[in-house]
Amino acid sequence: MANATKKLAEKSGLQPSVIDMDGFPAADFSRYKRILIITSTWGEGEMPDNAADLWDETCSTNPSLSGVNYSVCAIGDTSYDEYCQAGIDWDNKFQELGATKVVDLQTCDVDYEPEWKTWVDKVIPAMASIQITVSVDEPEVPEVEEKPVAKEKPAAKSGWSAKNPYPTKITECYVLNGEGSRKETRHIVFALGDSGMDYKVGDALGVVPENPPLTVDLLIEKAGWAQDHIVHTHAGERTLWEALKKDYEIHRVNKKFVKSLKDKVSSNGLRIKVSLVERFRESVSSNGSILSGGDSVMQAELLPSIPGDDPLERAENLANDADALEDYIWSRDYVDVFNDFSVNYTPEEFIDLLDKLKPRLYSIASSHDAHPGYVELTVGIVRYSHHGRDRGGLCTIYMADEVEVGKTDVGVFMSPTKSFVLPEDTSTDIIMVGPGTGIAPFRAFMEQRVHDGGEGKNWLFFGDQSSKTEFYYKDTIESWLDEGHLYKFTTAWSRDQEEKIYVQHRLKEHGAEVWEWFERGAYFYICGDKQYMAKDVHRALIEIAIEHGGMSNEDATHFIEKVMMKEQKRYLRDVY
16 A cells, blocks of 8 residues: 555655654654555554554654644554554644644545545645755655565566455365364365466465355345345445355444444333332332232233343443443354344345455465465364354355365455565574464475575474374475474474473473574564464563573563564564
8 A cells, every 4th residue: 555655646746755664763753744654453453563663662752743744544444443543543643743634534444445545645636735845954764774585576467456356266175184183174275377376485365255155045034135136235236145145244243233223123112111110119018029909010021121131222232332242243143133133124224234245364385386376275164153053264164165176266366475474595594383273384484495495494383282183284294304304393282291282382491492593593483373372472482582591581572572573573473
């Protein structure tokens, strides 16, 4: 988006530069008179990793931005509470520091291009119209020392994207787990055919899923609609059935729809007039028992309902209580809601409240040099049961159950990375930590390192529940070891012994050697779970720096988080 904005700005006579927030000093903001900020939001309203340091520095130093003209384009996902919060925070901060807002904050949902285009069509002419006197010390783009990274292959001008995915077929889809495993992990191969798409190791593949036909059938039946009813969607004119299968997210209910229930739900009639309640109270004896006789006894069916029992009260509570809403939507789809509430929506009303179907991104598990014409994935298939129905991860179930190998067309596109890449110098050592399906990019890394040659050593940390059932790519890994391509392979099987062991424990056990590799300039990579594993591994690295680097906790944290991750860019993560 930033590069596309730059090209459009150049056509208007401006001379813009695209600068990564990572490494940019907050003090330099005031030296620029025109600033456009484009940022995504991570997690629950957090700054992206490469913007966190600049944000912290800006908030702590509060530089005066008088004379700076700015605008912000914020990218987010409306399914999250803190929608576009990082961009909102930058917008508020620049105002607070005295900058002049040229165009109002633009928020962009997952399908960001229409909103971005609206913003850029306004902001570029507005910026171009600002007259600025250039002084002799007009700032140059700050030079940021770049560590050697892998040479990126030029992106093929294929035109395939999330909006225009390449229709291809899965050629292989087989289970990697051993018999008796509690998990289902598959190796899935897509043909690239005549797409013209290329990729490098570290990139991700976007896969466009479809909703399960049974879920679509149930939803239409519960809502009382006709499958062949014609609706107009962002993808054009379709039958309702086709639109719900291919165009919208229906596997999990969104907040916007649940909040709309209060306007559709009717009370069950159990709300009682105050006068009736007073008559009931008067008929209760002093010891709390209900008096018998005459019309002073309230019939059981007229007793007030338990709080929340009334559907209208329940819908209003969901609309007004953020925690209750979060709990409700966590395990429900739209079929569940129609089971819970008796409501009537027209098909048009309903689809207006839905989110557009989003592609899913998967770390690529192959090197294109090793597998020309194909792209391969390592995918954990998600299956579970809620509210009496079997369910699963939308895209993983689609690939595992609905797509027929060699027959069904599946839309795909490449999502390139600029950061999660191999060192350009093939003599550089690398340490890779990828438990579970986190091994995917490191299978690709190893294939590329074998193809490229070089003297750099490779050390892989891998783990899962059991070596008997989750030793993915065992034969390949053993051949890498036998042939000397994989210098060291360290495993952590959490359930093969009484005490659970994870990759962070193995890292600390080998802490002295890990530190020696760091001192020799080794790169460190991690892929997998962001919420727990990545945090535990991160802490293990700090503890290794303390124990084997002789650092204080403060210095060790600075070395891992600032020096290795930010300055040297040799601590790289692909976490989710």
